[in-house]
Amino acid sequence: GIQVEQSPPDLILQEGANSTLRCNFSDSVNNLQWFHQNPWGQLINLFYIPSGTKQNGRLSATTVATERYSLLYISSSQTTDSGVYFCAVTGTASKLTFGTGTRLQVTL
Amino acid sequence: EAQVTQNPRYLITVTGKKLTVTCSQNMNHEYMSWYRQDPGLGLRQIYYSMNVEVTDKGDVPEGYKVSRKEKRNFPLILESPSPNQTSLYFCASSFGLPYSNEQFFGPGTRLTVL
Numbered sequence: 001g002i003q004v005e006q007s008p009p010d011l012i013l014q015e016g017a018n019s020t021l022r023c024n025f026s027d028s029v030n031n032l033q034w035f036h037q038n039p040w041g042q043l044i045n046l047f048y049i050p051s052g053t054k055q056n057g058r059l060s061a062t063t064v065a066t067e068r069y070s071l072l073y074i075s076s077s078q079t080t081d082s083g084v085y086f087c088a089v090t091g092t093a094s095k096l097t098f099g100t101g102t103r104l105q106v107t108l
Numbered sequence: 109e110a111q112v113t114q115n116p117r118y119l120i121t122v123t124g125k126k127l128t129v130t131c132s133q134n135m136n137h138e139y140m141s142w143y144r145q146d147p148g149l150g151l152r153q154i155y156y157s158m159n160v161e162v163t164d165k166g167d168v169p170e171g172y173k174v175s176r177k178e179k180r181n182f183p184l185i186l187e188s189p190s191p192n193q194t195s196l197y198f199c200a201s202s203f204g205l206p207y208s209n210e211q212f213f214g215p216g217t218r219l220t221v222l
Binding site: 043 | 139
């Protein structure tokens, strides 16, 4: 099956800093999503981005499907951005395959 | 509001006592699935359903049952729960198969089996 690797595994930022999270995948994909898992465990949809670039407020994402990676940019980070960020992909299977996540802590 | 709901959100039970976790979506989605999340193992698919009365096993189906009698509901049944089923469970749905459709997740059910 498809392998999904995320980096870095852990990230500590001061409030106001910018960051880039990376997701590499081992095969062609038809679907790629970014999620934020908040400290209460809820999975929040951030982006559905099989290719191209999207922006939503302070967050943006870019997927380069031909090179098998996606990037999530967080600008002007806030403490509420803390949590775990997951990339998940689907090739032709009937499921999402999740990466191992990037744990982000934003401090004051 | 378009959403996927799960109940209960938290449950502590004992080994062997049958339980059902409900999942409902109000988006007229055809596809629904269940995942469990465990430390170090990530999120793994338990079962999925492509439409009413159509279900299939995911990666970790042992110890679970599902049914899809109505399009909006997809309950997860643990006939005889065991401590290794202690986990965080998520229901998800989409218009069609995941390879071409955005998946929407419920808020999660935290289950502890003593």
